[in-house]
Amino acid sequence: MENNGIIRLGDENFDFPIIEGSEGEKAIDLRTLRGKTGFIAFDEGYGNTGSCESGITFINGEQGILRHRGYPIEQLAENSNFLESAYLIMYGELPNEVSLRAFERNILSNGTLDSNMQPLFEGFPLCAHPMAILSALVSSLSTYHPEYATNNRKVDLGHFDAASAILMSKVRSIAAMTYRMKLGLPMVKSDDTKSYTEDFLSMLLSKPEIPFEDTCGAANALDLFFLLHADHEQNCSTSTVRMVASSGANLFASISAGISALWGPSHGGANMAVIEMLESIHASGDDGSRFVEAAKSGQAKLMGFGHRVYKNYDPRAKILGKSAVSVLDKIGLQDPLLDIARRLERAALEDDYFISRKLYPNVDFYSGIILKAIGIPVEFFTVMFAIGRIPGWMANWKEISENPKSRIHRPRQIYTGSNERNFVKLEKRAQ
Numbered sequence: 001m002e003n004n005g006i007i008r009l010g011d012e013n014f015d016f017p018i019i020e021g022s023e024g025e026k027a028i029d030l031r032t033l034r035g036k037t038g039f040i041a042f043d044e045g046y047g048n049t050g051s052c053e054s055g056i057t058f059i060n061g062e063q064g065i066l067r068h069r070g071y072p073i074e075q076l077a078e079n080s081n082f083l084e085s086a087y088l089i090m091y092g093e094l095p096n097e098v099s100l101r102a103f104e105r106n107i108l109s110n111g112t113l114d115s116n117m118q119p120l121f122e123g124f125p126l127c128a129h130p131m132a133i134l135s136a137l138v139s140s141l142s143t144y145h146p147e148y149a150t151n152n153r154k155v156d157l158g159h160f161d162a163a164s165a166i167l168m169s170k171v172r173s174i175a176a177m178t179y180r181m182k183l184g185l186p187m188v189k190s191d192d193t194k195s196y197t198e199d200f201l202s203m204l205l206s207k208p209e210i211p212f213e214d215t216c217g218a219a220n221a222l223d224l225f226f227l228l229h230a231d232h233e234q235n236c237s238t239s240t241v242r243m244v245a246s247s248g249a250n251l252f253a254s255i256s257a258g259i260s261a262l263w264g265p266s267h268g269g270a271n272m273a274v275i276e277m278l279e280s281i282h283a284s285g286d287d288g289s290r291f292v293e294a295a296k297s298g299q300a301k302l303m304g305f306g307h308r309v310y311k312n313y314d315p316r317a318k319i320l321g322k323s324a325v326s327v328l329d330k331i332g333l334q335d336p337l338l339d340i341a342r343r344l345e346r347a348a349l350e351d352d353y354f355i356s357r358k359l360y361p362n363v364d365f366y367s368g369i370i371l372k373a374i375g376i377p378v379e380f381f382t383v384m385f386a387i388g389r390i391p392g393w394m395a396n397w398k399e400i401s402e403n404p405k406s407r408i409h410r411p412r413q414i415y416t417g418s419n420e421r422n423f424v425k426l427e428k429r430a431q
C-alpha cells in the first residue's frame, strides 16, 4: 500500500494508505484516522464503508456482476448444484469427486434432530413465526454439540467441518419440523439416501402415509433457489454474522444472529412481502399501475425492487425469473401473480422514477412465485432464504475466525444527546 490518500482537514493534509482489491476496487485505509486527526468517519448504513477484506464473493453493482470465488453466478446456476457451490463458497475451490462425495455424505448423514429437541418445538405457540423458531433452535445447537461451540476460536475452527455439516443438514429438519408441528403432522425422519433438497421436501411436504413425490422438478427448482441465495458479500445478515463472530462467538450463535437479521422486510423478509404485494394487487383487480403510483409517491415500496449495491438488474433475479416460468410450465399452472409481476417489472423499468433511482428487480422479486408453485407456505419463504444463505454465513464466520489480525467489531458514534448536567432529586423535579 502506498500513502497517496490525502485528506485535508482545515489547513492540514493527512496521508492515508490506499487499499486495492483483486478486482480493482479502491479504499482509503482509515484505520489510523482518529489517532492522526481526532476525527472519525461517519457513514450511517455503511454504504461507503468496507468492513473487511474478503475473498468469498465479488459483486459489481453497476454491471450486475456476481461471482463466488471467481466463478460467475450464471455458470454456477447452469453447471453446479447447491451442495457443490456451498463447498466452493466455504472452502474456496471447486471440490474433486472424493471431497465432494465426503462433503455430501457428512451433510446427508446429519439430518436427524436430537430427540431432546422435541420439547423445544412443543414449547412454542402455534402462531410463532418460523424465523423466530429457526433462530432459537440454531442457537440451541450449541447446547447439543458443546464440543463444537466452545467460543475458543482455535477449537471451534478445528471442528468447522463437523459443525458446518451439522448446521447445513439440521436447518432443513428444524424448518420441516416447525412446519409439521404447526399443522399437527407427525415428523418425517431425514432419509440420507435422498439428495439434500429431495430429503428436505420429503420431510416438509410428505402427507401421513403419502410420501412426497416430486412430479414437477420441485427439488431442482429449490436447489437452484438455494444456490442463488448462497452468499452475497457483506449484506445486512452476513455483516451481522461477522459482527457476532468478531467477539469469538461460536458458529451456531453467529448464524442464529444472521437469521434474525435476515428476518426483516427490507432484507430476507422481502420475498414474503412480494407475494403479499402481488396477491393484494390481484385481489384489487388493479393492473399494478395504482401500486406503482403508490410506490412513486413514497406511500409504499415496490417490494422485490431496489438494492443497496445493484444499480443494474440483479443477475439472480434474471435466473429466478426464467426458473419461475419453467416450474409453472412443468406443473401446467397459470399463476396470475407471475403475469402481475411481469407487468410491474415492465412498468417500473419504463418509468423515470425507477430508472433515475436505478431500481431493478432483486433476488426476491420472482423467488416467491417459485416457492409458492412448489408448495412452500408463504410464512416459510424467508426460512428458505435462510437455508440457502447458510453456506455464505458459515464461509464468512470461517474467514473472520481464521484471520489472526481480525479484531472485535466496535464502531464509534457521533453523540447528539444532552451535555453534562447534575442529578435532580425526585422532590425537586417539575411534577
Ligand code: SDX
Binding pocket: 231, 232, 234, 235, 236, 265, 266, 267, 268, 270, 295, 296, 300, 301, 302, 303, 304, 305, 306, 307, 308, 309, 357, 359, 362, 363, 364
Ligand atoms: C436483499 O444487501 C444484499 O445483498 C441483500 C440481498 C442478499 O442477497 O443478501 O440482495 C437480499 O435483501 C434484497 C433486497 C430485498 N428488499 C426489498 O426488496 C425491499 C424493497 N427495497 C427497498 O426497501 C430498498 O430498495 C432496499 C432496502 C433494498 C435498498 O435500500 P437503500 O439502498 O437504502 O435505498 P434507499 O432507501 O436509499 O432508496 C433510494 C431511493 C429512495 O427514494 P428518494 O429518497 O431518492 O426519493 O429509491 C427509493 C427510495 O425511496 N426506493 C424505492 C424502493 N427502493 C428504494 N422506491 C420504491 N420502491 C422500492 N423498492
